[in-house]
Amino acid sequence: MKRWRKRDLFAVALIVLSCGLVVALPALDRVSGISLDILTALRWHTFGPRHDPAQAPAVVVAIDEQTFRTPPLAGSPTLTWTREIGRVLTAVVDGGAAVIGFDIVFPTSIEQSEIPLGEEPLGSRLRGFDRDFLRALALAARSDKVVLGEVLHGERPVRPAAGQRIAVGQQKNIRALNTHADADDVVRRLPLWFTVGGKPLPSMALELAARTRGVAPVLEPDGTTRLGDYRIPSAVERTQTLAFDGGADDVPTYSFADLRACAEKGDAAFFRKTFAGKAVLFGTLLDVEDRKLTSKRFATGREGARAPRCALPAPAADRTAAADDAPVRRSISGVYIHATAVNDLLRRDVLREPGRLGVTAIALAMAGLAATGALLVGPGIATLLTLGLIAALTATGTVALQHGLALPLVGPALAALAATAGTIGWRLVAADREERFLRKSFALYLAPQVIDRMLEADEPPALGGEMRDVTVFFSDIAGFSSIAETMTPAALVAWMNAYLSEMTDIVEGCGGYVDKYIGDSIVAVFGAPANDPDHARNAVLAALRCRERLAVLNETAAFQGHHLAHRIGLNSGEALVGNIGSRRRFNYTVMSDAVNLASRLEGANKYFGTSIMASETTVGRTGDAFAWRELDAIRVKGRVQPVKIFEPIAEAGHVTPAQADCAAAYARGLARFRARDFAGAAVAFGTIAAVDPPAALFASRAEALARTPPDPDWEPVFTLEGK
Incomplete structure (x- = not known):
């Protein structure tokens, strides 16, 4: 094996250190975030769902396309849906839901409309229109079973209408819906806390999970969050990393239109069977509204409210083969982000990440292994070894994600490739230059093994x-x-x-x-x-x-x-x-x-x-x-x-048989020759003398000695006269 100079080893060590540290810098977070996206897709396609959706602790009530097409909601502005929403809310609460969260914000009320209608504003003529909805909110709030959402937006947050805030007891039952997007605008984590009015308040997901478990979330002095006896892992302070399952049905989804019809016919048993003990999120499931890219973007499916129905049949498109040909979108509805976060918290399944120090260590290890391979073998094999190393890391990361650990992939892979390229470059430019010169200069004069020994000794011959x-x-x-x-x-x-x-x-x-x-x-x-x-x-x-x-x-x-x-x-x-x-x-x-x-x-x-x-x-x-x-x-x-x-x-x-016969005849003749039976030797050699020059020589010698026998001290040794 080639002995490397200290200069070369030092240079390669610098290459490894540089590659490992550079890819762990915050400036490359835009690229490194894709690791979780790739691993989520690989884990989904390799292992399938990690959890049975039917056992999910959080479910979604979706205002979907069918809702907008179903009377009496069809053709009506959403501001006029409050009575129907209140009816479904009451039915869900009566069905035993642990808590209901709203991923929909109604910042205004039709009762506040100042559009003139005759001699009075429209709002005055519709005074009391939201009474049923507000009453449903108030009743649910008394038992801490409802949480309204708001969107924090600087000094002008998007908040529920004033009547709704009063009905739920103001901030006590209002939580922020804001998500956390990485530098590439992909949601991979969700905030656990927000500062509202100068004090920290739990996020919508954390609040729903806490109320479902019947415990209060605690923000520890070190910045970590505890939910009962579960300390929530957090690579980015005050956030949780989302463990998306993959596919489209990991969170059971019920159509609001179907639940409204179910409540109208009074099927309380369906609500008890469906929502008892669950955290329920009301949200939209539309093609154009509130959609976000997440770490699930390479493992999405065809969305739809495909949970068991109560009163209305599923839309025809969901029941035909044509639905299988519909395009799969990479974005998902925002309500699924919060539902996934709640499920992760209740399952104690929030993804763990190594953190920046861990990412750096893995990147350095990958760079070190890749550089070692590039030192020991040629560029082509070194590249293949590095690709194999990346494949091994990918496989390890896929298995690790199945067990709740999100390993970095892109950063260490880039570090390995960069270290391989850097080491090969160093060898071509500096380390192997003298070796190439020696091999080229002496290849026609010395054996390859001699050149190898010269190079291994690192000294002239x-x-x-x-x-x-x-x-x-x-x-x-x-x-x-x-x-x-x-x-x-x-x-x-x-x-x-x-x-x-x-x-x-x-x-x-x-x-x-x-x-x-x-x-x-x-x-x-x-x-x-x-x-x-x-x-x-x-x-x-x-x-x-x-x-x-x-x-x-x-x-x-x-x-x-x-x-x-x-x-x-x-x-x-x-x-x-x-x-x-x-x-x-x-x-x-x-x-x-x-x-x-x-x-x-x-x-x-x-x-x-x-x-x-x-x-x-x-x-x-x-x-x-x-x-x-x-x-x-x-x-x-x-x-x-x-x-x-x-x-x-x-x-x-x-x-061959002919060769064997010839050798046997020659052996007989030689034995007789050495035994001084020269006549017998001449006969034995003579049988093959015509085709075997050594036998012809011995036949001639034997005949001469038979005619003139040698002295008693003769020895059967032939002395060569020349070289």
Whole structure:
């Protein structure tokens, strides 16, 4: 693994710190708020509703489109609906509702109209028109079962008409309906308290929840809110984060038109069954009025008053398949915001958020993980890892939201992407510049493993080496000089480059390192510079593949009609591996007697007519990976001790019957030869001499020794006269 400089680690740490802190700044709240919107939609589509709507503690009575189309309300201004509203209010209270809140504000009364009608204003002629409504409000207020809404708006709040305020006992039963929109005009939280007349008053939702539970809300000195024994979580002081379920039916909704008809026919049982113990909110459910974008905007549904009916049938559009084709709006009616808040409070299910410190910690963690990945791998994989990290955070956030915890998503995701881009940029501009220069400069001269070791050491190469167990690979083209004489220099260079490229690709593909080219010869090492416990096996595999590839090349036009043969020598043992040369110029290479023996074995092939020859040391380290035949015991120039030599037949399990028969006949002949049965050896070798050059050599030697028997001290060792 690459060792990074302290400078690089410090730079990346600054990138992580900057990315993590910047995305947690308040200036980016406009972007970060979308996290809750995305997670709400994912949670809804993944898990569905968290609660059974039928068990919702808060329900809505909606003045919907059907209400405006149903007589006697159709065609009448809403100011004239007060008697009907009072009738439904009374029926809901008598039905056992815990509390009723009005998300509708009637700031004026028709009794206050000053429009002339004859000799008197219209209001004077309709004096007492709101009496039934006011009486219903007053009766409900006596038992603390009604809360009117108002909209705080600077010095000119939108408040209920004076008669309504008096009927409910003034501010005691009036609460603010204002919502809290983030910087992007999306409602994700709802205020818990407002300052009215210099003192804090609960919001409409908090007041309704408190009255339903029969406790008084408490604003603690530290700014937190307690509802009985429930301390309401609040990331933004004095607000609650809304836990929208998703879809369109999470809050049971009853059509006002249906309830008015139900009250008119006197079905008290329906009101008791429907509203007993509930917090009830009166509000509008219209296409154009009081609609807001919320964190539910990606998980909305087709709204409608689809709760069980009492007297009127549902509108035809709600009962037909055509309704399923109606567009789904991202906004929802404002009454659902308050109803959701009441449900969250009563269920003790207000969303928890980490707060700015928690968001910063998560963003720093994401940036740190992303930057670490960008340091360890290439840009493409680092980008994929970062995307995977964001996907994991998204999945975690979706599950967490299912359990009431709203984790940040967009901010940490941006931090991770920025940290990845920053780290990759730093690597491209500074950290990897020297590495790229070294790789580009030395790629054609040094093995990739050597360059990697130089970079890992973070220091220039120096003279020196170490003893390593390796397998050395020597190859040479048979009859190269005579072939070269028939070709022009340009053709010879192109021909040699084609041959050397093919053989080098095979050697490196098997894990070898090409040490040098000497004319038409290739010197390669297996087991260095990279450690390879199977270096002997890989070297033999490379030799077999080189032989197979050369046979294919001999049939192509690339070799210009020349039928090549090459000789390969393999030997394993201890060798000095490292940078060897002068102080000004050196080369990464190997040196030892094991290297010299490999060179001698390559040359020994020409005496036996073989293409690959390996020492018994190499054979012993390959296990049962290959099928071998022992060729002879030889004494090479420069060595006193004889060396047993072997030829690889094929990989284990790939030996043909003809190869097996030939090897068996050769083994019989060699055994008789070493037993001084030269006549028998000549016969055994003779059976395959026509197709096997080593057998032909031994048949000739055996016949000569049969004619002229050797001295008693003769040993079955063949001494090579040359290299």
